[in-house]
Amino acid sequence: MTERVTGGRVTGGRETGGEGKLGLVLAAQHDRLSNCVHCGFCLPACPTYVRLYDEADSPRGRLYLMGAVAEGRLDPASDAFQLHLDRCLGCRACETVCPSGVEYGFLLERAREVARDARPSSFLSRALLVAIQSPVPFAIWMGTSRLLRWSRIPSLLVRILPSSGMLGTARFGMAMLGASLPWRPPAMRVEAGRAVRDDMAASPATTPPPGPGERGRVAILTGCIQDQLFRRVNRATERVLRANGWEVVSVSGQGCCGALHAHGGALTDAREMARRNVRAFQATGVDWIVANAAGCGATMREYGHLLEEGAEPSAREHAPSEDASGPNGRADDERDRAAGRWFSGRVRDITEILAGEGRSPRRGAPLPIRVAYDPPCHLLHGQRVRTPPLELLGSIPKVTVVPVPNGDECCGGAGIYGITHPDLGGRVGGDKVSAVLGTHADVLVTGNPGCAMQIGAGLRMKGSGMQIAHPVEILDESYRRAGFYAG
Amino acid sequence: MTSVAASAPPLDQSLVRRIRSVVGAEGLFIDPDQLLVYESDALTQYRHPPSAVVLPRTTEEVSLVLALLHAEGRAFVPRGAGTGLSGGALAVGGSVLVGTARMNRILELDSENRRARVQPGVVNSDLTRAALLQGLIYAPDPSSQSACTMGGNVAENSGGPHCLKYGVTNRYVTGLTVVLPDGEVVELGGLEREPEGLDLVGAFVGSEGCFGIAAEIELTLIPESEGVRTLLGIFDSMEQAGRAVTDIMARGLLPAALEIIDSETIRAVEASIFAAGYPTDAGAALVVEVDGVDAALDAEVAIARACCLSAGAREVRIATNAEERLALWRGRKKAFGAMGRLAPDLLVQDATVPRTRLPEVLRQVGEIGRRHGILVANVFHAGDGNLHPNLLFDRRDPDQVKKVEAASKEIMEVCIRAGGTITGEHGVGFDKRAHMPLVCSHEVLRAMARLKEAFDPLGRSNPGKVLPDGYGPRSGAGARGAEVGRGT
Numbered sequence: 001m002t003e004r005v006t007g008g009r010v011t012g013g014r015e016t017g018g019e020g021k022l023g024l025v026l027a028a029q030h031d032r033l034s035n036c037v038h039c040g041f042c043l044p045a046c047p048t049y050v051r052l053y054d055e056a057d058s059p060r061g062r063l064y065l066m067g068a069v070a071e072g073r074l075d076p077a078s079d080a081f082q083l084h085l086d087r088c089l090g091c092r093a094c095e096t097v098c099p100s101g102v103e104y105g106f107l108l109e110r111a112r113e114v115a116r117d118a119r120p121s122s123f124l125s126r127a128l129l130v131a132i133q134s135p136v137p138f139a140i141w142m143g144t145s146r147l148l149r150w151s152r153i154p155s156l157l158v159r160i161l162p163s164s165g166m167l168g169t170a171r172f173g174m175a176m177l178g179a180s181l182p183w184r185p186p187a188m189r190v191e192a193g194r195a196v197r198d199d200m201a202a203s204p205a206t207t208p209p210p211g212p213g214e215r216g217r218v219a220i221l222t223g224c225i226q227d228q229l230f231r232r233v234n235r236a237t238e239r240v241l242r243a244n245g246w247e248v249v250s251v252s253g254q255g256c257c258g259a260l261h262a263h264g265g266a267l268t269d270a271r272e273m274a275r276r277n278v279r280a281f282q283a284t285g286v287d288w289i290v291a292n293a294a295g296c297g298a299t300m301r302e303y304g305h306l307l308e309e310g311a312e313p314s315a316r317e318h319a320p321s322e323d324a325s326g327p328n329g330r331a332d333d334e335r336d337r338a339a340g341r342w343f344s345g346r347v348r349d350i351t352e353i354l355a356g357e358g359r360s361p362r363r364g365a366p367l368p369i370r371v372a373y374d375p376p377c378h379l380l381h382g383q384r385v386r387t388p389p390l391e392l393l394g395s396i397p398k399v400t401v402v403p404v405p406n407g408d409e410c411c412g413g414a415g416i417y418g419i420t421h422p423d424l425g426g427r428v429g430g431d432k433v434s435a436v437l438g439t440h441a442d443v444l445v446t447g448n449p450g451c452a453m454q455i456g457a458g459l460r461m462k463g464s465g466m467q468i469a470h471p472v473e474i475l476d477e478s479y480r481r482a483g484f485y486a487g
Numbered sequence: 488m489t490s491v492a493a494s495a496p497p498l499d500q501s502l503v504r505r506i507r508s509v510v511g512a513e514g515l516f517i518d519p520d521q522l523l524v525y526e527s528d529a530l531t532q533y534r535h536p537p538s539a540v541v542l543p544r545t546t547e548e549v550s551l552v553l554a555l556l557h558a559e560g561r562a563f564v565p566r567g568a569g570t571g572l573s574g575g576a577l578a579v580g581g582s583v584l585v586g587t588a589r590m591n592r593i594l595e596l597d598s599e600n601r602r603a604r605v606q607p608g609v610v611n612s613d614l615t616r617a618a619l620l621q622g623l624i625y626a627p628d629p630s631s632q633s634a635c636t637m638g639g640n641v642a643e644n645s646g647g648p649h650c651l652k653y654g655v656t657n658r659y660v661t662g663l664t665v666v667l668p669d670g671e672v673v674e675l676g677g678l679e680r681e682p683e684g685l686d687l688v689g690a691f692v693g694s695e696g697c698f699g700i701a702a703e704i705e706l707t708l709i710p711e712s713e714g715v716r717t718l719l720g721i722f723d724s725m726e727q728a729g730r731a732v733t734d735i736m737a738r739g740l741l742p743a744a745l746e747i748i749d750s751e752t753i754r755a756v757e758a759s760i761f762a763a764g765y766p767t768d769a770g771a772a773l774v775v776e777v778d779g780v781d782a783a784l785d786a787e788v789a790i791a792r793a794c795c796l797s798a799g800a801r802e803v804r805i806a807t808n809a810e811e812r813l814a815l816w817r818g819r820k821k822a823f824g825a826m827g828r829l830a831p832d833l834l835v836q837d838a839t840v841p842r843t844r845l846p847e848v849l850r851q852v853g854e855i856g857r858r859h860g861i862l863v864a865n866v867f868h869a870g871d872g873n874l875h876p877n878l879l880f881d882r883r884d885p886d887q888v889k890k891v892e893a894a895s896k897e898i899m900e901v902c903i904r905a906g907g908t909i910t911g912e913h914g915v916g917f918d919k920r921a922h923m924p925l926v927c928s929h930e931v932l933r934a935m936a937r938l939k940e941a942f943d944p945l946g947r948s949n950p951g952k953v954l955p956d957g958y959g960p961r962s963g964a965g966a967r968g969a970e971v972g973r974g975t
Binding site (some may be wrong): 030038068074075430 | 569
């Protein structure tokens, strides 16, 4: 039973200490929570608030609920805490408009850890996290998915399955899988070779191709789902980097970045995955760690924070060890923390490596297509990378880039939000799909697998044939046509 | 001040059913845990959880909901986006909170007659964004304009940086569809700017939710200025900036805005993601904006620049494009939120003094802060003498809370002694009602109480606000959740 302050003024002193471990996890975040001055500027930026109009489903409201748990006056197992935190898309659009710099995404992950400790999360969410983490089930799941995708059965099912109920969810899943298929670039004209050369000759003088590896050494996070369903994006990333003078180092022993675990509050698992990646990449001593999935990049940029807390009270409680130099002793912790900070400082999105701050990728062959760019939230809000993808696309001759109206808003993908919250996710996703369709583009371009599949599924279910691609895939095609990869 | 409320009981099942049948399941919240998030507005010093939150969508729904509450004798409090800074949207005594968030449609935008008719939940900047497509704007621009709603603007008679030249909300409201506390719908004013009879629109604007709910608002729009120039003066001291303001006004200029940001605020803003590039060692920054016919503006900028320099400005920056203009403004518009960087808690004061007394009052405000050991950061609409001292503290420290209360009261007294008043634009709300007798005589307060009684005879609309204890309609025990603040 929690005690509530019913009216009256808040006087000094904490109302009641956050009782128990759950309250403590959030109470430890007091400084971060109290950065919120309750001004309400975040309300119009929140996709759930502007659809439900309940302040409990606004960033300010969710922070308030976290604060109430920290103060010990709200039970983390309560319906209110569980529901409203679960409903958050985690898009972090609120961070972009917050004048106080509240680290909402960080706090959400901690709050979700508290929420899932208080009450188990849904079966679907748990199953997903377990599947990603366990090599054999993951291999089976992904193998089946690829086979199914290859069979083209998903497209058929999208056409025949009903749009609501359990089968509706299955239909959505199939549409997502179908949307992960490679894009089909427009056919080259017969005399393309000459036309390409003419176009290139007509374009402003290009700098000579950079020598191999002269820009520096980079390593790519190959990821989990990205590696299985979007391996072509990883390959394109590698080719494009090499063509721009980067040496690409392969990293063995790397794995899933842990983003979905962190977002879901499974921080212990996320930390374990972070440690593994930090060790694998640190051994390479590269200049930059390149992410081509926005969600992964955002999480990897926060490894420093994540590992910083690795040995905080919550963890120590489980092992009140007198042996500080044991397997998880102080020395190891400190090494992990330093490595985490190093890692975070090195992570860049692929578009930032190639474009932005006056830099521009090497100029390839013309590609006469109209692309709509939709920024992934974890690139735009999570990593504050706004212009490099646009500059990258803009550098490709003959590519017309059109913005997606209200593009700063989330697509509703948010992991498996579309499956766990079909109604609300469907409303957010439906608005995005309408906006995308309104651009009349040939290709929708976005730099995150989740967004690609979410928007792609929506397009497929509306019967649209619009293609979906990652920004580097467009650049890669331009390079292929320019003959950069020949010989 | 004591105001410990006996909270109203939860709504009974039949009332819940009846309200749901009006607003739907998504329009009524009664879970006490969920209601926690509604216990404060942007003034977090007080917590008064409502007994329920209702979100109607239309005027008819507002009317039906208020009629149901009236029949049960329940008090209510209107709420827009909850960005108010005087506690005006607190559900004192566990009133039922009637939110206007779902009433966010622009009903009509008539560009030829420069008029708009909106629902109260429309966000201020969304109205201007829509009007701009026709070359028009809605002039009052509170610093919270990206989030605050038109209903709240009407209730608070909101101002904003540009109100020095353009005036505050009441200048733009021409008509209102008001739902009175018993559910009756009345049309006040209308298309004519000077309606026959008593100006009831004028009475309603600024009534802080105490007269009922504005369910539709008719507004005047104005053409976007042909040109606008923004200038930023950086000064070593507040006195210099104050002198520049006085000089600019004395030279006969009427800038669209004259805003001062003090050194503490500059540092807070520069540490936030809205860093505007103000030098962190400056004593004060002055934003001057002039607008109007393009041809005249360069001359006005030259005058303003000369005034700044002769007052001792170390640097004057002039924005040359829209982007630079936004950057110069950013430091002012985002100042309040950026304060969250400096301390866990923040109390924003709001007072007005005669413009010429500004430097002297500011010096005293600084002294009060130093004496109590409380950091005070100031931003203000210097053109009309409207101060916003921000008192920074940590509420977990009871000692600091006491000091902040004392300092806040002293600041108000200083302003009153300088010939000022206790609020410029945030309203009296819950926070300042006890101070009303400092600026209003018994007779004036009684007149206000009688005006409220005409609109709200049973005292059920936003009880416990504006009027101090001892004034207001005698509701007896009739209004559940409205027993607060009766008698002393």
